[in-house]
Amino acid sequence: MDGLDALKARFIAAVSAASDEAALEEVRLAALGKKGEISALMAGLGKMSPDERKAAGAQLNVLKDEIDAALRAKKAALGDAALNERLQAEWLDVTLPGRPRRLGTIHPVSQVMEELTAIFADMGFAVAEGPQVESDWYNFDALNIPPEHPARQEHDTFFMARAEGDNRPPHVLRTHTSPVQIRAMAEQGAPIRVIAPGRVYRMDMDQTHTPMFHQVEGLAIDRDISMANLKWTLEEFCRAFFEVPSVELRFRASHFPFTEPSAEVDIRCSWEGGQLKIGEGDKWMEILGSGMVHPKVLSAAGVDPTQWQGFAFGMGIDRIAMLKYGIPDLRAFFESDLRWLRHYGFAALDMPDLAGGLSR
Numbered sequence: 001m002d003g004l005d006a007l008k009a010r011f012i013a014a015v016s017a018a019s020d021e022a023a024l025e026e027v028r029l030a031a032l033g034k035k036g037e038i039s040a041l042m043a044g045l046g047k048m049s050p051d052e053r054k055a056a057g058a059q060l061n062v063l064k065d066e067i068d069a070a071l072r073a074k075k076a077a078l079g080d081a082a083l084n085e086r087l088q089a090e091w092l093d094v095t096l097p098g099r100p101r102r103l104g105t106i107h108p109v110s111q112v113m114e115e116l117t118a119i120f121a122d123m124g125f126a127v128a129e130g131p132q133v134e135s136d137w138y139n140f141d142a143l144n145i146p147p148e149h150p151a152r153q154e155h156d157t158f159f160m161a162r163a164e165g166d167n168r169p170p171h172v173l174r175t176h177t178s179p180v181q182i183r184a185m186a187e188q189g190a191p192i193r194v195i196a197p198g199r200v201y202r203m204d205m206d207q208t209h210t211p212m213f214h215q216v217e218g219l220a221i222d223r224d225i226s227m228a229n230l231k232w233t234l235e236e237f238c239r240a241f242f243e244v245p246s247v248e249l250r251f252r253a254s255h256f257p258f259t260e261p262s263a264e265v266d267i268r269c270s271w272e273g274g275q276l277k278i279g280e281g282d283k284w285m286e287i288l289g290s291g292m293v294h295p296k297v298l299s300a301a302g303v304d305p306t307q308w309q310g311f312a313f314g315m316g317i318d319r320i321a322m323l324k325y326g327i328p329d330l331r332a333f334f335e336s337d338l339r340w341l342r343h344y345g346f347a348a349l350d351m352p353d354l355a356g357g358l359s360r
Ligand code: DAH
Pocket: 175, 176, 177, 178, 217, 218, 256, 258, 259, 288, 289, 290, 291, 312, 313, 314, 315
């Protein structure tokens, strides 16, 4: 049969030109489909003589197989190409680090409380707690601040309401954490070593004061505790807390009703270009009040002052958080601004500990 070579060449060319499976199927139908050209030629065999039919039939079968093979090969190639294209487009780099999702943030005050608890725990201090609504006696009298003492005025106290006709002194929102000293000694006796972090309240509001703020009280009572132990403890604390190799503290004589002698403690620092640095420079920043616990305070808590003595201190937590983490305005601590929290906050699952580095 003449023309079969041309027919083959045309279909093979059409197969290789087909750019997707749909085009390839069209070629298959045009050649081998029921109404395709090769099928038509096959149908024509019936009109031939037996000899002619035998020769032409064999030729047509070979052609049919060749075209079929070309179609299959092309179909496989198109499949590979489509797969390669998907592999190119849809790859995933499993070696990339994951994207950590923050489970909220820890407030700097909570972080600092955890940090200082870890440091003092390492020095043998347990954590003590007391109520925020405190009796007048625990907040003042037991701490050697009797009713007419001028120190009461300095505390800008919030008073709780009393029932009509009840003439007892009203409860107060505790103005400092010092009443926890009395509660802890009354409960545990001496010797004792505790810190008491918590909320305190005073009627005051400006850039460096808020009506609620945080203090941590420290108390160490034993047979022979002295001011030297106080100084070492505070220096050790500051070095660990501010995470600097050395700090310098300055003890200034002061007066508190509940300690005798009393000292206020400043830390050496520098302010350069709005950046605060602890442990260097020529500025001093007050960070706490302290002293040897007054015998009257020991007596009020049921501890015999002829047998026991020791030191106490009270430190502003918000203040040292501002110093350590460079936070300029105290009021922002209590505004619950999520942007501020994300900036100054800490990852939820990082618990500060001395071995791992406090603030990482
Ligand atoms: N309670 C004091 C205050 O809030 C701070 C203070 C000073 C606490 C000296 C103490 C201390 O334990 O010894 O102003």
